[in-house]
Amino acid sequence: MKHLFIINPHAGKYDRSHEIREKVARVMEGRGKDYEILVTQYAGHGREEVRRAAELGEPLRVYACGGDGTLNECVVGAAGAPNAAVTHYPTGSGNDFIRMFGPDTCRFHDLEALLDAPQESLDLIDCNGHLALNVCSVGFDARIGLGAADFKKLPLVSGTMAYQLSALRTILQGIHRPYRVELDGEVLPHKEFTLLCACNGRYYGGGFNPSTTALPDDGALDFVIIKAVSRLTILALIGTYAKGGAKEIPQIILRRGRELKIICREPEMVNLDGERVDLSELSIRLSAKKVNFFFPEGTHYDPARRGRVLEKTR
Numbered sequence: 001m002k003h004l005f006i007i008n009p010h011a012g013k014y015d016r017s018h019e020i021r022e023k024v025a026r027v028m029e030g031r032g033k034d035y036e037i038l039v040t041q042y043a044g045h046g047r048e049e050v051r052r053a054a055e056l057g058e059p060l061r062v063y064a065c066g067g068d069g070t071l072n073e074c075v076v077g078a079a080g081a082p083n084a085a086v087t088h089y090p091t092g093s094g095n096d097f098i099r100m101f102g103p104d105t106c107r108f109h110d111l112e113a114l115l116d117a118p119q120e121s122l123d124l125i126d127c128n129g130h131l132a133l134n135v136c137s138v139g140f141d142a143r144i145g146l147g148a149a150d151f152k153k154l155p156l157v158s159g160t161m162a163y164q165l166s167a168l169r170t171i172l173q174g175i176h177r178p179y180r181v182e183l184d185g186e187v188l189p190h191k192e193f194t195l196l197c198a199c200n201g202r203y204y205g206g207g208f209n210p211s212t213t214a215l216p217d218d219g220a221l222d223f224v225i226i227k228a229v230s231r232l233t234i235l236a237l238i239g240t241y242a243k244g245g246a247k248e249i250p251q252i253i254l255r256r257g258r259e260l261k262i263i264c265r266e267p268e269m270v271n272l273d274g275e276r277v278d279l280s281e282l283s284i285r286l287s288a289k290k291v292n293f294f295f296p297e298g299t300h301y302d303p304a305r306r307g308r309v310l311e312k313t314r
């Protein structure tokens with residue numbers, strides 16, 4: 001079994017690659033494991049290296065050392081490879097996918113707990129051929145989160161300020177847009193929407209909890225759709241939405257399904273695990289590919305399965 005550590009030096013607030021390298025070497029050499037560390041040189045590098053390693057066909061365990069973007073790169077590289085499995089060693093800003101492990105999320109910081117850990121086969125979201133593990137969304141939230149990058153480039157603008165400026169721009173530009181939306185073959189009667197979200201995981205955007213029922217291995221996606229609402233309404237509802245209260249909000253449609261088709265008037269920013277693609281016609285569905293994900297013994301993304309001993313892969 002080969003253990004491959006993909007370290008993104010740009011994840012989180014500062015470069016932790018040196019510290020992670022030392023920790024990995026200490027743990028892996030102490031246990032006589034076959035391991036390799038790769039510090040990425042550019043966006044997309046992790047995905048390429050994981051794909052190359054998975055294609056060798058040998059048993060492979062990949063540790064995504066970064067945030068959700070790094071995890072997405074490793075997952076895409078390992079998607080569909082039965083010999084490969086991925087986990088998250090969180091050093092990013094949001095680390096949202098693993099929040100689903102609830103009180104056990106902190107155990108992902110323990111490298112030793114990730115060794116010889118059990119795995120499950122997880123579903124993936126496919127949006128026009130782009131894959132996501134956690135959440136794919138379009139609308140108000142995607143424009144704020146992804147649009148913040150435009151402001152981060154400006155001098156004297158901090159990370160928080162970039163999000164505030166992006167939120168202000170999004171609110172001024174109008175928070176709902178005309179989309180044609182089809183859910184599992186049924187065209188929704190509404191003409192304008194604020195946000196459409198396909199959830200495989202339960203958290204995104206630094207802790208927002210749009211779905212409290214999504215499970216990444218149930219062969220379905222949990223769709224969260226906010227109809228057109230006013231700026232004042234969104235301000236009043238956003239706190240409830242963030243805390244997992246979507247089912248209490250009448251302007252939100254919650255459905256479990258397999259495919260969401262969206263046609264926009266012009267290209268829209270689409271969020272895939274925090275990464276951006278711009279599309280005007282979207283088909284968001286379950287991918288035919290799955291990915292193996294490993295996690296500390298006794299923990300689980302499904303609260304009902306926490307504490308159970310799963311089969312280990314050595």
Ligand SMILES: Nc1ncnc2c1ncn2[C@@H]1O[C@H](COP(=O)(O)OP(=O)(O)OP(=O)(O)O)[C@@H](O)[C@H]1O
Nearest residue numbers: 011012040041042066067068069070092093094095
């Ligand atoms: N060497 C690199 N240079 C520039 N960008 C990189 C490099 N390696 C990876 N990336 C990209 O960096 C981006 C941010 O990484 P990541 O999402 O892991 O961290 P984060 O934004 O701090 O965390 P989170 O997404 O959990 O908030 C991703 O788009 C990833 O593809």
